[in-house]
Amino acid sequence: MRPRHIVTVASLVAALVAVPAVVVLASHPVVTTTATAEAARIAAAQIRELRHTPNQVLTGVVGADVRGAVTFAYAGDSITARPGSWLRDLASDPTGSGTGVHALGGYAHSGYRSDQVLARMPAVPGADVLVVELGTNDVNQGVPTDRIVRTIDTLVERQGTPHVLLVAAPPSNHTTSLWGVDRRTGNRVLDRALATDAHAHGWSYADPFAGDREPDDSWAPGTTADGIHPTTAANVRIAGAFATAIRTASGSSGTGAPAVSETAVSDTTVTTR
Structure with missing residues (x-):
């Protein structure tokens, strides 16, 4: 027991x-x-x-083919793809004579990150300048800055255009996102990284939004309806800044005379080496 x-x-x-x-x-x-x-x-x-996010896509030739215009390829997001965008504004000039630039092709899609555009970007033979307006959607979704820059570098390498123009992220009135990031601050960090990357490779860097950007990197009053995209009126000015930046990046002043190297448009909006 x-x-x-x-x-x-x-x-x-x-x-x-x-x-x-x-x-x-x-x-x-x-x-x-x-x-x-x-x-x-x-x-x-x-x-x-x-x-x-609206399924807005822009690809192929945009605008009139004008003799002597600087040809370019584009890679972008909604800032480039949406109705009333800077690129669509440039294309609305029936002769192209007012801009001196002509888009031969590319790919832009609203809401897309840089890696998504990279996966769909076609080759654009004959383009003199590659315009890269990407990264703000990556920032919104918490993609690390160095990864964004590497993706953009890969896109540039694949295209092989003679000249490259990296474009600053637009202003933002949003300081939060569903991915837990401060979009405005993230864009500012990205802008510095893009400028550094452009300088390191001998590319051009431009901020076509400078005239509509507040010191804190928000949109100037009256230039945005949603805090992310510029208004139609603001896009008219922005389109002009893009055209100037593209001509400067190509080394053309748009008047038939070569542009001076080490030049800046509006001192800070476009830089070339």
């Missing part, structure tokens, strides 16, 4: 010791479930935002 008694006592002790362990372990699924539910909610909101 003694062995049975020992076994019974041992079983009772084991059961008592196991009770708190069971309670502690039981609390973990609750915490995990709560965290998982929150992550799922955020992920669903992110998906809704991406799906809400």
